[in-house]
Amino acid sequence: MIKNVRGSGELSPRTRSRYHNVVLIELRELSKRFGELEAVSSLSLTVEPGELLVLLGGSGSGKTTTLKMVNRLVEPSSGAILLDGEDTGAIEPHALRRRIGYVFQRIGLFPHMTVAENIAITPSLLGWDDERSRARVHELLELVELPVDMGPRPVSELSGGQQQRVGVARALAAKPKLMLLDEPFGALDPITRERLQFSFVRIRKDLGLTAIFVTHDMLEALLLGDRIAVMHEGKLAQIGTPSELMRSPATAYVEQLMSTPKRQADAVERLLDGEPR
Amino acid sequence: MSEQLALLPEYLTAHLQLSLLALAMGALVSIPLGIVATRIPWIEQPVLGVASVVQTIPSLALLAVMVPLLAAANLQSIGFLPAFIGLMMYSVLPILRNTVTGIAGVDPALVEAARGVGMTPGQRLFRVELPLAAPVIVAGLRTSAVWIVGTATLSTPVGATSLGNFIFSGLQLRDYTAVLVGCVAAAALAILLDALVFVLEQGVRLRRRTRTVGATAVLVVLFAYAGITFALPYLDSTARPIRIGAKTFTEQYVLSELLAGHIERDTGLATEVLSSLGSTVAYDALRNDQIDVYVDYSGTIWATVMNRPSLGANREQVLREVERWIDETHGVTLVGTLGFENTYALAMPEGEAERLGITKVSDLTLHAANMEIGGDYEFFARAEWEAVETTYSLQFSDERAMDASLMYQAVELGNVQVIAAYSTDGRIDTSNLRVLEDDRNAIPPYDAILLASPQLAVEQGHVIASLAKLTDTISAETMRSMNRAVDEDEGSPAEVAREFLDSTSIR
Numbered sequence: 001m002i003k004n005v006r007g008s009g010e011l012s013p014r015t016r017s018r019y020h021n022v023v024l025i026e027l028r029e030l031s032k033r034f035g036e037l038e039a040v041s042s043l044s045l046t047v048e049p050g051e052l053l054v055l056l057g058g059s060g061s062g063k064t065t066t067l068k069m070v071n072r073l074v075e076p077s078s079g080a081i082l083l084d085g086e087d088t089g090a091i092e093p094h095a096l097r098r099r100i101g102y103v104f105q106r107i108g109l110f111p112h113m114t115v116a117e118n119i120a121i122t123p124s125l126l127g128w129d130d131e132r133s134r135a136r137v138h139e140l141l142e143l144v145e146l147p148v149d150m151g152p153r154p155v156s157e158l159s160g161g162q163q164q165r166v167g168v169a170r171a172l173a174a175k176p177k178l179m180l181l182d183e184p185f186g187a188l189d190p191i192t193r194e195r196l197q198f199s200f201v202r203i204r205k206d207l208g209l210t211a212i213f214v215t216h217d218m219l220e221a222l223l224l225g226d227r228i229a230v231m232h233e234g235k236l237a238q239i240g241t242p243s244e245l246m247r248s249p250a251t252a253y254v255e256q257l258m259s260t261p262k263r264q265a266d267a268v269e270r271l272l273d274g275e276p277r
Numbered sequence: 278m279s280e281q282l283a284l285l286p287e288y289l290t291a292h293l294q295l296s297l298l299a300l301a302m303g304a305l306v307s308i309p310l311g312i313v314a315t316r317i318p319w320i321e322q323p324v325l326g327v328a329s330v331v332q333t334i335p336s337l338a339l340l341a342v343m344v345p346l347l348a349a350a351n352l353q354s355i356g357f358l359p360a361f362i363g364l365m366m367y368s369v370l371p372i373l374r375n376t377v378t379g380i381a382g383v384d385p386a387l388v389e390a391a392r393g394v395g396m397t398p399g400q401r402l403f404r405v406e407l408p409l410a411a412p413v414i415v416a417g418l419r420t421s422a423v424w425i426v427g428t429a430t431l432s433t434p435v436g437a438t439s440l441g442n443f444i445f446s447g448l449q450l451r452d453y454t455a456v457l458v459g460c461v462a463a464a465a466l467a468i469l470l471d472a473l474v475f476v477l478e479q480g481v482r483l484r485r486r487t488r489t490v491g492a493t494a495v496l497v498v499l500f501a502y503a504g505i506t507f508a509l510p511y512l513d514s515t516a517r518p519i520r521i522g523a524k525t526f527t528e529q530y531v532l533s534e535l536l537a538g539h540i541e542r543d544t545g546l547a548t549e550v551l552s553s554l555g556s557t558v559a560y561d562a563l564r565n566d567q568i569d570v571y572v573d574y575s576g577t578i579w580a581t582v583m584n585r586p587s588l589g590a591n592r593e594q595v596l597r598e599v600e601r602w603i604d605e606t607h608g609v610t611l612v613g614t615l616g617f618e619n620t621y622a623l624a625m626p627e628g629e630a631e632r633l634g635i636t637k638v639s640d641l642t643l644h645a646a647n648m649e650i651g652g653d654y655e656f657f658a659r660a661e662w663e664a665v666e667t668t669y670s671l672q673f674s675d676e677r678a679m680d681a682s683l684m685y686q687a688v689e690l691g692n693v694q695v696i697a698a699y700s701t702d703g704r705i706d707t708s709n710l711r712v713l714e715d716d717r718n719a720i721p722p723y724d725a726i727l728l729a730s731p732q733l734a735v736e737q738g739h740v741i742a743s744l745a746k747l748t749d750t751i752s753a754e755t756m757r758s759m760n761r762a763v764d765e766d767e768g769s770p771a772e773v774a775r776e777f778l779d780s781t782s783i784r
Contacts, residue, residue, distance in 0.1 A: 093392075094396060094400075097392065098395030102394070104389065108387055108389065110391075110404075112408045112482075122394050125395050125396060126395075174395075
């Protein structure tokens with residue numbers, strides 16, 4: 001299936017044709033200044049159709065700002081973003097956002113609405129009829145592995161993991177071709193986080209989505225990303241497949257970053273061998 | 278008690294009209310204003326600032342200041358409108374402030390989520406921000422509702438009927454049952470409204486259908502009742518009743534009922550009494566045709582309306598000058614004198630006066646420094662007081678303004694040594710006070726005079742002719758005994774007035 005995507009860096013023609021409905025995103029010379037501070041400077045990269053690109057970096061690296069510029073939650077100071085060749089600056093912001101699924105770091109479910117109402121929010125903004133929305137909610141609850149009778153429950157009764165599953169379902173509700181995820185599992189405990197990561201990998205395979213995934217977690221980046229774009233101080237340090245980044249890091253920062261999982265694994269191994277810390 | 282309860286439906290209805298319409302209008306102004314303030318950051322502080330300043334104005338003053346403002350704008354300056362506008366302004370701050378803080382307090386993550394799922398700014402406001410801010414906004418509405426229902430009792434002095442009529446006339450006539458009825462009814466109404474809005478908000482928030490529907494139904498019924506009863510008189514094409522004004526003391530209550538009874542008996546026209554008006558409010562209301570007739574006193578018009586010095590004024594001369602001036606300046610008709618004077622008169626306990634050998638005001642000069650003087654709310658601000666002070670070089674150790682009904686008690690108990698009493702007040706006798714002679718004529722004459730509005734003079738000359746029959750029919754002695762009858766609880770003002778009309782044959 002799409003196993004061949006990982007590590008290849010390029011989609012095979014066959015894969016590309018299978019995902020003929022998925023989009024290509026192009027960031028051109030993208031910059032964002034907040035007063036004196038240049039949060040993102042002159043960033044250019046391309047996300048291939050059906051690809052999951054991880055934006056990896058520490059806090060203040062500009063990764064979240066970059067993500068938010070894609071659906072215009074943050075307006076670029078200069079540069080452009082093209083979706084299948086269409087300049088996003090020319091699309092009404094709310095219309096653009098209805099075409100792009102967004103999963104928030106702080107989940108952001110509406111507490112005055114039920115689970116079903118939260119999931120169906122974008123369809124309702126698009127004017128879907130009740131029957132179609134109800135069917136879609138049912139379908140999505142199954143997809144994110146939640147009980148289908150959970151729809152009428154208030155979101156406050158859900159656990160953190162369940163809430164973010166609803167958050168993912170909400171982002172997928174209007175059948176977007178592009179998903180943006182801003183450290184979606186960062187606030188969850190390790191076991192829940194791992195479960196959701198696996199669920200997400202499966203969902204993405206099923207739907208063949210194009211996605212940009214922001215994280216500062218090296219391990220998460222390696223597990224989920226087809227390619228990883230390492231950002232440092234607002235600039236793109238390096239972009240490539242995980243193995244490319246491991247094999248030939250372009251800068252000292254990337255090298256240090258790439259070696260952290262290995263160092264941590266070694267430390268765990270030594271601990272298991274009974275060596276003193 | 279039964280007399281008070283009979284008045285309850287009328288007063289309660291008027292109170293509901295005022296409170297609910299002011300609250301509804303206040304919310305219609307404040308909530309949109311609050312929303313705008315959260316959208317345009319630089320206007321937030323000025324808007325909240327102005328609302329806060331309005332809130333610091335004492336409520337009675339805010340209502341009272343509406344009277345001259347509306348009169349200057351040629352609008353209805355007495356009755357419903359000044360009370361309504363004052364109350365509405367008073368309701369703004371809690372709702373406005375809570376709208377602003379409620380919306381500003383919505384979790385920024387949710388605002389971003391609302392934008393992220395593709396809401397337009399309008400959808401974000403109505404689907405996310407307002408629902409989440411609703412509990413805070415409703416809390417503001419509840420605060421306003423309670424304030425308005427309480428403050429509406431102060432609309433009586435600006436001529437709007439309310440539950441305050443019980444309280445103002447009750448305090449004046451020392452009828453504490455009436456005061457209690459007014460207070461309990463106002464408190465019950467405040468609690469009811471507060472509870473209804475609370476249940477409604479809870480029902481919506483917790484999605485309890487019965488609560489929501491129930492509270493909505495009761496509120497709709499209340500608003501509909503207030504709206505319909507308010508609109509009916511305007512739809513009624515029959516002529517409006519002759520409106521008679523009364524200021525805030527016993528004699529005025531008796532005289533207004535007396536005028537009403539006389540007009541009804543003599544002309545068959547319907548009448549309406551607007552009681553407990555502030556002193557100058559009454560005159561302004563008359564010259565603007567908002568009341569048709571009331572009783573004032575020549576010296577009051579002379580000193581406070583015409584702003585003339587009062588030193589040594591001659592009685593006949595004052596009367597003729599007042600008659601000419603009010604006609605030329607405002608088109609107000611002086612129908613006639615009633616036959617008695619009600620002047621401010623300095624009075625002190627008989628025993629104390631005897632001991633100090635005081636019979637006239639000039640005798641006070643030596644003792645004033647060791648005495649405190651009491652007077653009604655307006656006395657110390659009036660030209661007469663200034664004239665008394667300068668004519669007799671009086672320097673009292675303190676001047677204490679108080680409710681007129683408490684003044685006699687205060688001098689009897691020795692809390693003050695001298696009071697500015699009313700010469701026709703029945704309590705001068707019952708409190709055993711000596712009236713001090715105004716030996717240097719500092720206080721102008723206070724002939725009770727019947728004044729009629731310009732409109733009444735033009736359109737209903739026969740009413741003026743009928744009123745003229747009352748000229749010189751009430752002696753000071755008769756007036757004092759009627760006042761005493763009311764003050765001593767021998768009858769309500771209406772009953773005492775009826776007795777007078779029954780016993781005399783005015784034609």
